[in-house]
Amino acid sequence: MTLTIQSFGSRFSFEMIKDEVVIGGLAYASEMRSPKGNAAFASAKAHIHGVDIEITAQNSNSMRGAMKFYISKADDRMGELEFDWKGRGKLELRRVDGGKDEFKIKPKGVNSWWFLVEQNGHPILELRPTEKFSKESYDFDVRPRSRRMPPRIMDELCVYCGFAANIYMAKMASSSRGR
Numbered sequence: 801m802t803l804t805i806q807s808f809g810s811r812f813s814f815e816m817i818k819d820e821v822v823i824g825g826l827a828y829a830s831e832m833r834s835p836k837g838n839a840a841f842a843s844a845k846a847h848i849h850g851v852d853i854e855i856t857a858q859n860s861n862s863m864r865g866a867m868k869f870y871i872s873k874a875d876d877r878m879g880e881l882e883f884d885w886k887g888r889g890k891l892e893l894r895r896v897d898g899g900k901d902e903f904k905i906k907p908k909g910v911n912s913w914w915f916l917v918e919q920n921g922h923p924i925l926e927l928r929p930t931e932k933f934s935k936e937s938y939d940f941d942v943r944p945r946s947r948r949m950p951p952r953i954m955d956e957l958c959v960y961c962g963f964a965a966n967i968y969m970a971k972m973a974s975s976s977r978g979r
Contacts, residue, residue, distance in 0.1 A: 803942040803955070805927065805962045812938075812966045816848065816958060824848030826959055842967060846959045849952050855881070855963055867967065871960070881905075881960060889964045891916075891957075903957070905964045914940075914965050916957055922946060925954060927961055940965070 807814045815825040826846040846853040851873060858868040871879040871893070879893035889905030902919045914927035923945035930939040942958050949957070 803958065804930075805940040805942060805958065807938050812970070813844075814962055814966075816955065816962075818955070823955060824959065826963060842970070844963060846963075848955055848959055851956075853956070853959060855960075869963075869967075881964060883964075883967070887968050889968075891960055891964075905961060907965075907968055914961055915945075916961050922948075924949060925957060925961065927958075927965060938965075938969075 803816065803818045805814050805816055809827075813825065813827040815822050817823070824847050826844050829843045829845055843857050844855045846855070854872045856870045856872065858870060866885060867883040869881040870877055871881060877894075879891065881892075882890045884890075887907055891903040891905055893901045893903075895901060903924065904917050904919065906915045906917065907913070908915055913929070916924045916926075918924060926943040926945055927940040928943060930941055940962065944954055
């Protein structure tokens with residue numbers, strides 16, 4: 801089974817395609833820029849396997865590199881995505897049974913690979929850019945690194961990783977342009 805993330809449009813929205821069938825996607829509800837020009841104010845809506853997910857930017861000190869987003873399903877806050885000033889991400893998700901899962905999102909290498917690992921260090925998945933990367937669009941191949949998660953959960957985690965990759969790349973692009 802192959803899973804890819806393919807971007808479209810000028811806002812880095814993307815579709816998730818599994819074995820040539822679109823299973824979901826993410827579209828940005830707002831620009832990736834605040835009035836001050838930083839990338840921390842993007843909000844997005846995703847749809848995967850019949851579930852609507854909303855990722856909403858929170859006011860944070862993005863000028864110092866910290867960014868925070870809330871994740872909601874059916875108007876119920878289910879988690880948070882945070883970035884520190886070095887670009888490392890932390891994803892916390894509440895489970896239906898009341899428990900909590902914590903993950904780290906790590907950028908790796910010059911080619912912008914992305915790893916999602918559990919707090920204990922076990923790798924979950926990897927996003928690798930394909931050769932079709934450009935300033936306006938990108939495609940990622942998703943490579944599962946663990947068989948412990950059900951496929952539907954892995955697909956949902958890919959949405960969060962794709963969003964994190966977009967935010968990080970927008971942040972790096974704005975810093976290289978001096979904004």
